[in-house]
Amino acid sequence: MSSSQVIRALALSCHPVPSVAVTAVSGGLAALAQLPLGQGALVMAAVFTGQLSVGWSNDYVDAERDRATRRADKPLATGATTPRAVGMAAAAALLSTIVLSALLGWPGGAVALLTVLSAWAYNIGFKATALSWLPYGVSFGLAPAIVTMSAVPPRWPAAWALTAGALLGVAAHLANVLPDLEDDRATGVRGVAHRIGARGTALTAAALLLTASAVILFGPVGPVGPWRVAGFVAAVLVSVLAVRLALGDRSSRRFFFAIIAIAALDLVSFALAGIRL
Numbered sequence: 001m002s003s004s005q006v007i008r009a010l011a012l013s014c015h016p017v018p019s020v021a022v023t024a025v026s027g028g029l030a031a032l033a034q035l036p037l038g039q040g041a042l043v044m045a046a047v048f049t050g051q052l053s054v055g056w057s058n059d060y061v062d063a064e065r066d067r068a069t070r071r072a073d074k075p076l077a078t079g080a081t082t083p084r085a086v087g088m089a090a091a092a093a094l095l096s097t098i099v100l101s102a103l104l105g106w107p108g109g110a111v112a113l114l115t116v117l118s119a120w121a122y123n124i125g126f127k128a129t130a131l132s133w134l135p136y137g138v139s140f141g142l143a144p145a146i147v148t149m150s151a152v153p154p155r156w157p158a159a160w161a162l163t164a165g166a167l168l169g170v171a172a173h174l175a176n177v178l179p180d181l182e183d184d185r186a187t188g189v190r191g192v193a194h195r196i197g198a199r200g201t202a203l204t205a206a207a208l209l210l211t212a213s214a215v216i217l218f219g220p221v222g223p224v225g226p227w228r229v230a231g232f233v234a235a236v237l238v239s240v241l242a243v244r245l246a247l248g249d250r251s252s253r254r255f256f257f258a259i260i261a262i263a264a265l266d267l268v269s270f271a272l273a274g275i276r277l
Contacts, residue, residue, distance in 0.1 A: 009081035010089050013074070015055030018176075021260045023048040026143065028267040033147040033277040039104075043150055046100035046109065049093045050116035058123045065187035094120075102247065108150025115146065117140040132177075132191030133170045140169025148277050157277050160219025167212035168263060174205035175255040176248060198250050206243040209262060210236060216266050220275050225275035231269025235262045 027049040030040035056145050059066070060078050063086075066077035075081045088152065097116055101109035115138070121136035143165050144157040156162075177193045185194055193201040213235035217228055242258035 006081060006085060009075035010056070010085065013056060013059045013076060013081060013086055014060065014089075015258075017257075019048065019051035019055055022051050022143075022264075025263050026146065026160045028271075028277060029144055030148045030150075032267070032270055032275065033144075035147055035151060035153055039150055040147075042100065042104050043108070043112070043147055046097055046104055047115075047146065049096040049100060050112065050119070053090050053093035053097055053116060054119040054123065056086050056093060057058045057120055060086045060090055061123050065183075065189070068187055069183040070252065071183070077132055104150055107154055108146055108148075111149050112146045115142050118142075127191055128189045130190075130195060132193070133173050136169040136173035137166040138169075141148070141166030141174065143169075144277055145221055158221075159218065160215050164212045164219065164266075166214045167208045167215065168259060171205045171208040171212065172256065172259045174201045174208070175242075176258055178202060178205075178206075178255060179251045179253060181250070199247065202243050202246040202250075202255070204213060205246075205259075206239050209239040209242075209259065213239070213262070213266075216270075220270075222275075225273050227269045227273035228275075231265050231273075234265045234269075238262050238265070 017027055023044050027040065027044045030043050059074060060083060062074075063083055066074040069077075071077040076083060076086055094116070098113065101113040103109070104112060118135045118138040122132065125131050126135050133207040141162050144161040147157050148157045174193050177191060178198060181194055181201070184191070196204065213232050216235075217232040218222060220228075238258050238261055242255045243251060245258075246255040264265065
């Protein structure tokens with residue numbers, strides 16, 4: 001196997017879309033928190049390596065299940081790479097996250113590392129339990145705190161920001177597992193989505209998205225201006241469209257991509273409205 005093939009397989013195995021999306025959102029949050037450029041870049045680097053470690057560890061842990069269900073989108077399942085390569089990549093990325101978190105300093109670096117360890121807990125055990133939603137809620141809920149706790153002086157973000165992040169995280173979890181419900185059941189995974197069924201999962205995720213959007217609309221201090229209203233309306237429209245698509249085609253990843261789009265819309269509307277974390 002050539003080095004270019006190994007690199008390509010590892011790139012596909014790290015869950016590239018979520019990794020890039022979460023990193024980009026962290027950059028947007030850093031801008032809203034008015035972090036200095038260098039500190040913001042360090043936050044993004046710590047988040048990115050953390051996401052790489054989470055993606056690679058997920059595929060490493062799920063390798064046997066993915067092979068059993070013949071997942072064509074998983075390089076480990078198709079033999080495009082080896083468990084050793086993915087495991088070493090996950091370990092190297094986690095080590096990089098620890099170093100970058102240390103450079104980020106206390107307490108921001110500690111929060112960054114906590115979000116990654118929470119995501120690893122999902123991969124290692126929580127995924128197959130009724131608490132499968134919890135690591136997503138913790139990791140996404142603390143995302144605003146990474147940037148505000150990295151500021152000088154450090155500060156906790158407002159309650160509305162933590163709440164909205166947690167709600168978006170749980171919705172992301174539900175949307176992410178929806179296309180894989182049958183494969184997961186066949187390999188013994190019974191997270192919360194498997195217990196409430198496909199329709200319940202889609203509707204619950206949509207309700208969480210709408211609730212998060214309402215929290216974002218009314219949570220920040222100050223008048224509700226046109227940009228915040230526009231962001232809320234856009235989020236509602238995307239949520240309704242996404243759940244319709246999900247109910248029509250459960251195998252599609254469009255619901256999950258819609259959540260990424262909603263997070264981006266929220267950041268843009270905040271910036272245009274002059275909101276700061």
